[in-house]
Each structure stands twice: as C-alpha cells, then as structure tokens.
Amino acid sequence: MKISYQWLNQFVDTEKIDPQKLADQVSLTGIEVASVIAPDAGLKKIVVGHILSTKPHPDSDHLTLCQVDIGASEPVQIVCGAPNVAADQYVIVALPGARIADNVKIKRGKMRGEASEGMICALQEIGFSDSVVPKEFQNGIYVFPNPEPVGESVFEYLGMTDRLIDFDITPNRADTLGMHGAAWEVGAMLHKRPQFPAVEISEGNTKTSDLLNVTVENKEAVPQYLLKVVQNVNVQPSPLWLQIRLWNNGVRPINNVVDVTNYVMLEYGQPLHAFDYDKLTSHEILVRQAHDHEQLVTLDGEKCELVADDIVITDGQDPVALAGTMGGLNSEITAATKNIVIESAVFNGTSIRKTAQRHNLHTEATIRFEKGIDESSTEEALQRAVQLMGELANGQSSQGVLVGNQVIPVAKEIVVVPKHVNHVLGTEISAAQMASIMDDLGFAHQDQTDQLLVTVPIRRWDIFIEADLIEEIARLYGYDKLPSTLPVGAQTIGAFNTKQTLIRKVKKLLLANGLDEVISYALVNEQEASAFTYEQTADIKLAWPMTQDHAYLRQNLISGLLNDLQYNLARKQNDVQIFEQGNVFHKINDEQQPNEIPTLAALWSGQVSAASWLGKSQAVDFYYVKGVLTDLFENLGIADLVTYQADAAIPELHPGRTAKLLLGDQVLGFVGELHPTFQHELNLPEAYVMQLNLDVILAQDLPVLVSQAAPKYPAVERDLALIVHQQVTNAEVVNAIKAAAGKYLTNVQIFDVFTGENIGLHKQSLAYRLHFQNPEATLTDEQVTNAMAKVTAKLQTDFAAQIR
Amino acid sequence: MSLKDQLEQLRRKGVQDISETDSQKRLNEIRVKLLGKKGPITEVLRGMKDLTPAERPTVGAYANEIKQDIAEAIDQRLHELNKVALQHRLQHETVDVTLPGRPIKTGTPHILNQMIDDIEELFIGLGYQVVDGPEVETDHYNFEMMNIPKNHPARDMQDTFYITKELLMRTQTSPNQARTLEKHDFSQGPLKMISPGRVYRRDNDDATHSHQFTQIEGLVIDKHVTMADLKGTLEVLAKHVFGEERKIRLRPSYFPFTEPSIEVDISCFACGGEGCKVCKYTGWIEVLGAGMVHPNVLKNVGVDPEVYGGFAFGLGPDRFAMLKYGINDIRQFYQNDLRFLHQFQQEAK
Numbered sequence A: 001m002k003i004s005y006q007w008l009n010q011f012v013d014t015e016k017i018d019p020q021k022l023a024d025q026v027s028l029t030g031i032e033v034a035s036v037i038a039p040d041a042g043l044k045k046i047v048v049g050h051i052l053s054t055k056p057h058p059d060s061d062h063l064t065l066c067q068v069d070i071g072a073s074e075p076v077q078i079v080c081g082a083p084n085v086a087a088d089q090y091v092i093v094a095l096p097g098a099r100i101a102d103n104v105k106i107k108r109g110k111m112r113g114e115a116s117e118g119m120i121c122a123l124q125e126i127g128f129s130d131s132v133v134p135k136e137f138q139n140g141i142y143v144f145p146n147p148e149p150v151g152e153s154v155f156e157y158l159g160m161t162d163r164l165i166d167f168d169i170t171p172n173r174a175d176t177l178g179m180h181g182a183a184w185e186v187g188a189m190l191h192k193r194p195q196f197p198a199v200e201i202s203e204g205n206t207k208t209s210d211l212l213n214v215t216v217e218n219k220e221a222v223p224q225y226l227l228k229v230v231q232n233v234n235v236q237p238s239p240l241w242l243q244i245r246l247w248n249n250g251v252r253p254i255n256n257v258v259d260v261t262n263y264v265m266l267e268y269g270q271p272l273h274a275f276d277y278d279k280l281t282s283h284e285i286l287v288r289q290a291h292d293h294e295q296l297v298t299l300d301g302e303k304c305e306l307v308a309d310d311i312v313i314t315d316g317q318d319p320v321a322l323a324g325t326m327g328g329l330n331s332e333i334t335a336a337t338k339n340i341v342i343e344s345a346v347f348n349g350t351s352i353r354k355t356a357q358r359h360n361l362h363t364e365a366t367i368r369f370e371k372g373i374d375e376s377s378t379e380e381a382l383q384r385a386v387q388l389m390g391e392l393a394n395g396q397s398s399q400g401v402l403v404g405n406q407v408i409p410v411a412k413e414i415v416v417v418p419k420h421v422n423h424v425l426g427t428e429i430s431a432a433q434m435a436s437i438m439d440d441l442g443f444a445h446q447d448q449t450d451q452l453l454v455t456v457p458i459r460r461w462d463i464f465i466e467a468d469l470i471e472e473i474a475r476l477y478g479y480d481k482l483p484s485t486l487p488v489g490a491q492t493i494g495a496f497n498t499k500q501t502l503i504r505k506v507k508k509l510l511l512a513n514g515l516d517e518v519i520s521y522a523l524v525n526e527q528e529a530s531a532f533t534y535e536q537t538a539d540i541k542l543a544w545p546m547t548q549d550h551a552y553l554r555q556n557l558i559s560g561l562l563n564d565l566q567y568n569l570a571r572k573q574n575d576v577q578i579f580e581q582g583n584v585f586h587k588i589n590d591e592q593q594p595n596e597i598p599t600l601a602a603l604w605s606g607q608v609s610a611a612s613w614l615g616k617s618q619a620v621d622f623y624y625v626k627g628v629l630t631d632l633f634e635n636l637g638i639a640d641l642v643t644y645q646a647d648a649a650i651p652e653l654h655p656g657r658t659a660k661l662l663l664g665d666q667v668l669g670f671v672g673e674l675h676p677t678f679q680h681e682l683n684l685p686e687a688y689v690m691q692l693n694l695d696v697i698l699a700q701d702l703p704v705l706v707s708q709a710a711p712k713y714p715a716v717e718r719d720l721a722l723i724v725h726q727q728v729t730n731a732e733v734v735n736a737i738k739a740a741a742g743k744y745l746t747n748v749q750i751f752d753v754f755t756g757e758n759i760g761l762h763k764q765s766l767a768y769r770l771h772f773q774n775p776e777a778t779l780t781d782e783q784v785t786n787a788m789a790k791v792t793a794k795l796q797t798d799f800a801a802q803i804r
Numbered sequence B: 001m002s003l004k005d006q007l008e009q010l011r012r013k014g015v016q017d018i019s020e021t022d023s024q025k026r027l028n029e030i031r032v033k034l035l036g037k038k039g040p041i042t043e044v045l046r047g048m049k050d051l052t053p054a055e056r057p058t059v060g061a062y063a064n065e066i067k068q069d070i071a072e073a074i075d076q077r078l079h080e081l082n083k084v085a086l087q088h089r090l091q092h093e094t095v096d097v098t099l100p101g102r103p104i105k106t107g108t109p110h111i112l113n114q115m116i117d118d119i120e121e122l123f124i125g126l127g128y129q130v131v132d133g134p135e136v137e138t139d140h141y142n143f144e145m146m147n148i149p150k151n152h153p154a155r156d157m158q159d160t161f162y163i164t165k166e167l168l169m170r171t172q173t174s175p176n177q178a179r180t181l182e183k184h185d186f187s188q189g190p191l192k193m194i195s196p197g198r199v200y201r202r203d204n205d206d207a208t209h210s211h212q213f214t215q216i217e218g219l220v221i222d223k224h225v226t227m228a229d230l231k232g233t234l235e236v237l238a239k240h241v242f243g244e245e246r247k248i249r250l251r252p253s254y255f256p257f258t259e260p261s262i263e264v265d266i267s268c269f270a271c272g273g274e275g276c277k278v279c280k281y282t283g284w285i286e287v288l289g290a291g292m293v294h295p296n297v298l299k300n301v302g303v304d305p306e307v308y309g310g311f312a313f314g315l316g317p318d319r320f321a322m323l324k325y326g327i328n329d330i331r332q333f334y335q336n337d338l339r340f341l342h343q344f345q346q347e348a349k
C-alpha cells in the first residue's frame, strides 16, 4: 500500500521529517519501503487556468480556441482538441516551457494557423495512470470541480505534492494495509502514539432490522457479517480531497458512495461493500456457499460460474456478490441509487484466496481478506462509512447494526521474560526499555517480577508467542545496535564426509584432464529422461510442469551434456569437453522418494588438443577417453579393479565402440561413442560420453595403504610380440601373461597393435613389454628366461599364438 | 747439439704448434705425434745410452718435464677450443621465446560450484559440517516441518513442482534443517551445519527467474546461540565473499521458520556505499535472509525450544555470483556456453 505522507500526518505528527528519511527508517525497523513516489517529479510550469470563452477553430471541426486566464495581465489563446472543453472551466494548463509527463516539453506554437500559448491537459498528460482517472475525464481534459487560484501551480490542488511511501509488506504485516495500521507502525518507531478521530454518527429512527434480515449459513467461514442501511443518498462525485486520497493510492474515484467504501478500506484496512437496496429482490440477505454452476455477473461485467467452495451473498435467492471479492452487477450503485446497504464483514482468508485464484479476480478486497484484517475494527469501519455517507451524500443512517455473525477474537496475553529476550538477542536491554517499546507499540503490559505480561491488541494478529514479541523488541531497539559475535560453546569439527571428498576429488581430476564443468537442468523432456540407461526404470513426471521440456526427472546426466553440446555448437564452439556431477533419479514407487544417485558424466567432442604452429590438432577417440578414465581410476586406487566389457545394451551408443564398466562385479557405468543413428537424429558431430555411478565407488572397500620402499634391485624388461586371431582381446592376453609369468612380473604394457596382409587374414600382431622385478634380490637371466618360456607356452596353448 | 738442447727445441716447437692449432682433431694428431712411442721425445731418449750414468737422471727428469708441459698445453688448448665451439653452437641454438607454447588445457569449474565450494570451505573452517539432502522432498519436510502449514500462501501450487500430492521438488534447502535436527544428538555437542544444493520453483525461465537454482542453508543450534552470533557469522561470510571492507545491515523481514526474521544487506561493493546503479543508489544490496529458528520448527523435530535455540540463514549462490561478477541473466548459469564458463577460470581456487 502506498502510504500518503500527508494523510499519515493526520494521525501521527512526523515533525516534517523528510519522507525519504522516514521511509529509510521504516525499512530498518519494520516494513520494507519499495520507493517513495513524488507524483509531481519532473513536471514544471503547469498551472490552474480559467477558460473565459471558447470558439471553434476556423480550420478544424474538432479543435477549439480558448481564451484562458492564466493569472497574467492578459488572457492567452490556447488551442484545445478535447471534446469536453467549455467556457468557465478551471483546467490544467501547461505553459510554454512546461514539462509534462514522459519528459515532454511544451512550446508556444501554432495549430492550423492559430497561436496556442501552451496546452490544456488531461490527467494522463501530467502523469496519472489511466486506471485512476475518473471515467468522465478519461477521454478529455480534467476540469476542477471548484474554482482554484488561477495561475498557481496545479500540483498542490491535485494532491501531487504529497509523497507516497510504498510499503512492500511481508505476508505477516498486513496490519499496515490500512492508514491506521501504518500510523501505529510509524508511531512506534517515532515513539509517538497515533491519534484517530472518534467516529460520530447520528442514526435515524428506522431500525436496520426493519429494513433487512440477514442469515449467515456458514458461520465458520464468515466470522463477522455486519450490515447497515443508508437511505436517501445523493449519489454524486466525491469532493476533490477524497478523490485525491483514492487516486494517490491507485484507486479510481467513481461516486461518493463507492468512494467512501474504498476510502474507509484504505483507512482501516477493512474492505466494505455497498449494495443498491432497491435492486435486491428480497430483503432477506443470505450468506451461503455457492451452488456448483451458479452464475453471477460481477461489477467488471464478467460472468462467473461459481463452485460450491465460493462464498456468495444472496438476496435470499440469487447471488448479489462474490463474498469478499467483487460485487454483482445486479446490485451496483448508480447515479440513480437512493438507498444503500453497507456490508462490513470478515471472510475466511483461505476461502477468499482460492476464490480469487479460481476466478482470477484479485482485488484490493481479496488481498486484504487473504492476508488478514483487524477484526476489532470491523464494526467501527462500518460506522465510519455511514458517517461519511451522511457527510458527503446526505444519507440517513438506519438505527443499529444488523448482525449476521460477530465473533471477535480475544486479545492474546503473552509473557515476555527479559532474560529470554537478551538470551536470544545477545543483548543487555533493560526490562524498562522493553516496557517502553511495548508502550510505543500500544501494547498494554503489566510489569511483574522478572517478566512482562503483554496484551497484544487484535490489530496485531501476527503475534502469537514470546518469540514474536522478541522480534518486536529487536526491530524497534534496532538491529544496528546488536553486537557482532561468533557462537561460543563446545568445539565442533568441520570436515567433508567421504562422499563429499570423493566428489571434490573426481571433479578436480576431470578438470585437470581438460574438461570444463557444467550444471544442467535436472528436469528434462520425456526422451531425455530415460536415455542412456541400462535398466528401464519408471519415469518420474511432474504433476503440473511448466513446459514439456522440463517435465521429467533425469535418469542420466548425458542428455543434459548433449543439450550443452548443442548450445555450444550453435554458437560455433566445436571443441566441447565437459562434465557434470549431479544426481540421477530412480523411481521406487509413487509413495517413496526416488533413489538419488550421485553420478559423474562427461562428454568429449571435437579436438582434444588444439592445432598450433607446432602440429596438428588431435581429435577425440575411444582410447583418449579411456586414458582419462584410467587416470581417474588410478587416482582413486581402483584402476586394477575396473574391467571394461564390450557392450551394446544402450541404444544411444555405438554397439562396437562402447564398454560397460564394472568395479568388481558391480556396474560402475559406461563409456562409448554416440550411435551414428542417434548422432544423426540430433544433428551432432561424433562424440564420446561416459557416466559413472559414484555410489558404486563409495561402496568399494579399499585396503588401507601401506607404503613400500622404492625397489633396491634393478628391474628387467623383456619384449614379446605375437600374432593371434583378431577376436582375441588385449585383456585376455594380458590376463594370460599375468597368470603364467610368475611372481616377479610387475607390469605388462602393450606397445604395438598391428593388422595387415603380411601377417594373415583376421590376424593381429600384438607387442608387449613385460617388467620383472624381485624386491629381495637381483633377478638372474635364467629366472627371467624361464618366466618368458612359461608365458610363451601359455599363449601358444590358449590362443594358438605365433610368437615372433 | 746436446740432448737437452734437442729436447728444449722440441718443447718450443711443440708448444707453438699446439697454440696455433684450431681443431680438436689436429690436437689429437699432435698428441700422438709428439708423445707417442714413435714420437721425437722417445727418439731423443734413445740417445740416453750414450750418456754417462751421472747425466742420465737429469736428462730423464727433463724429458718427463717436457712431456708434461706438452700434455698440459694440449689440454689447455683443447679446453679453449671447446669453449669456442660451445659459444659457436649456442649462437645458432636460439628459440623465439615469443612464439606460443604447446596447447595444454585444464578445465574450469562452474562458477556456481566455485561459489558453493568457497562458502563450504569457509564454514568447514568455522567447524560446520556440510550436509546433503534429497532434491525430491516430501511435503512434510519441505513445508509442514518448516512451520508452513497447509493453506499457507507460500505453498501455492504455482510455486511448487509437485510430483504427487506428497512428493515435490524441494523449493528450498530448509528441509535439511529438520532432517539434520531430527538426527542430531545434542549430547555430542552443538549442531553447526550448512547444506548446499539445487532447488526448484515453478517459474518461467527469464533473465531473473530460473526453475532450477541453488541455495545454501545454514543452521546453528545450541544452548546459547544469539542473534548477535548470527550477525557476526554473516559479517564473516559477507567479508569473505564480497571483500574485507563490506559492512552488513539487518532489516526486519518474515519467514515462517524463523522468528525474528531478517533480510541482510551488504554495503555496495561497487561504490562502497556512496550509491550507484548496482545498489540502485541506496548504498546497500540485499543478499540473503536469516533469523532465529522458530520455536515451532524445534518442537516439530522434538528439540525443546526452552533449552535449545539458534539461527538459520539461506543464501543463493546464483544471486551471489550475479552480484559479484555483474551477471545480468541467470539462464547463463544453465546454458553452459563455454565462453561464459571459461572466463571464471582465474577465480578457481
């Protein structure tokens, strides 16, 4: 709500403190201020003018020549195109040199040959939003209702010199959605008790209950429902001061009756509604739940189809208002209205919120009912409206308030223990200081031994427990006065756990191998979600996704990496080597949370080393990727436990260039090239991907490392070349060598792979270097030769190897 | 001519030849020629038999002296020639030091994770544990336990990605407060934890909104933890992330799970508090929300709020990074344009 500085001062004297300063202070002690609005900002040389006479423009059928008194010695001529311009109007004149809205400068000029000494303005032209301009002036110039001093700046007369402090409230502080609540808040800050004028009304002799009956069916949802009738109202525009209050708060002035209901809402935060008494088909007001499919045309002309969860006000038969939301067109106040019913009520906030959402009707009233209102002033607000309708519309109040329901909450009593307050805040605030803050807030209190018994007024329904009052004390005492300390108490050890340590390590290793880290979306589309998986687990779908692109929880990380690849390719970034660490989600059932599996995935596409003046670039291939994985596994101490199995189970991967990774007998993940078909469908270049389940690594028990001294005795190397069938794998040969070579074999390295006509069809030549070492003595030639003989024999037996 | 004179002549001639030689090969030839078994010195010494026994030792010693002199002269000349040769080689062995090196690449950690890692390490140093929690949460933990009962406006369907009525994508890392508190054994000491992770909101992605973003939750519960401790902790955080000169400012706010609740501003790092575009001419920038844990949250997890209490805070690494590096579109974090990612290489710790 935009708090008018001038209006505020009617309730609490701010001693002319600069509005911006006041706003800054409020932000620090209570309510965040979004901005302080100066309606006349940037405007100048705009004055009250009096149109002395008009005559049509000789060369135009829609322009008028006006002789306007602008307070100068002579009247000036101004050409005006507004349809509603007429003699004897007091109007807004932008003089030559004026600045009007949108920083437009007004110049002396000629319009179709006639001199024009400025411009007669519409409200929109001096910065008013179209939504607050009274309907009669919406398509023309603004005309003052009464004469104003000619030649003087208009700003003061239109309320534009006021300053509007825009309270950006949190949901708990809806008590400041009325001027009274705002005055309490500002008053507490300034240590001043706000003053509110008493409501005084004179009632007529006709009893309200003789004019109306009321029944509230759903008393739970309508804790208060109060009515009064005002008879013989004279419906007309409101006085300017009231219109100013409304438009400065974003409310369009309509007529005095409707304006009064809105004005009182701004004053008290209590929404009111006025019905045309004579339009009600019966005078038996019934408040009830709507029937499904029941219809109501609301004041905005829209037809609403109601549901049983909506609350409606009916005239015994048909709905005449959607409770707390918007009135019905069938009981609208018009210029012809004579007698009115004013409703002041409290409706259940949740119900109103749902109704507002369902029908997309978010009004000043629904905002307040949703967030709460001061239920102790529901009746006073009703009387206040009756008072103003008497003063402004000559209406005669009926006698007594007709009560459909009136359950007013009880003020809460809360014990505040100063020791607790200081314990929580880390302060040394005295009990007397706390009591004084309660005084500033207008909270009654009894000062007892070691504690205060505070009575919280109903207008502060956000306060329930001592902690809430500690907050009141803290904010008004001033957070800037809090000391700044660090927690003391028992020492605690900060350390990453095993999983966090592993994640940090694998990320560092991939970074070191030239991969960039990315973060992709965990919510993906249906195809992406279940691609690159071994077991087809069930999809996890959002109930109401925003878009189909982000409707499913990912079961793999590769899809996200492919999106990132595509994004970069579209921007001519062709060398993409990226990884992501994140969770994939495996559904258990509809009731349980899914398994969230910490996963590491990487993608390589393009050149892994760039071309330079020193040589050509190097494109990624299977063995490059495997090299990175090997480095990773060696650093994790699991290289010897990981096996690679040729695998064609994942349809998105190349069946001949993919390996399933096993850690012991557990599936660790996979590495491979994209399937050419899949690659083609996504219009991608050749790319390799890998994905690892980090839980499998975490579950692997590694023996405690015991160090060994560097070998003292020399190692012996022997080379071995053999020709075997192409289907024999490297792993098979290495395993055979390891099995046969005896205990002194420390390492086997393949250093050449060769196929060609000269070695025979379906044959391959493999060359290995075997490292032998005896940690306790120098190996003899004979020992090594024996070992080699055994290896050779085994290879010949197992693979019919031809040793070269 | 006496033997001695012959030897003297040989020496003079030899030394001169050596000093005039400018090839290592020629020096070797000289060495063989002069000092070899068929060399002139050996030849001269053969004439010793004609000498008297008394003369022999003198001439013999003299001959050895000459041999030695010549050998030394050869070595010295060889050394000189090597030096010249090296000089010559070095003159031809230069590289252009301004040519680029071989391309060697390390990857760049994602800036959001850099931010998270940095904050994690700060709090590890302060004795906090880092706690992970599920991204798919239950309504119970995400809302109910956090003092956000059903029908609370904060639970509106439009803000939350529900999977079923009970399962949802967590909208905040706060549920980890309840999860950790439930498990914590206070007889083993206070609870000090932070919990980073991805969170989700039902938003349309645009420059300032993302349906996925990151959060870090902080929580300290003990018998005597004060709001002043919260202020001091947040000061340490602000200075660590945004610079030693930063000041912080607390303003009242509202969160269902803290009471009192505050918003925290830091003094503008762009202008130092004078007022500029970054801070919207206020000198302050809002960076996070915090407060003292609401007694209901403690009750919900079976911790007695009469005995225990403490503070909680929640911050957005996305917002931190956007502020710190002047990033104006949150989507850049998740599009992973390599050119965007690479610029943060120098920030990696």
Ligand SMILES: [Zn+2]
Pocket (backbone or CB within 6 Å): B268, B269, B270, B271, B272, B273, B274, B275, B276, B277, B278, B279, B280, B281, B283, B284
């Ligand atoms: Zn600044």
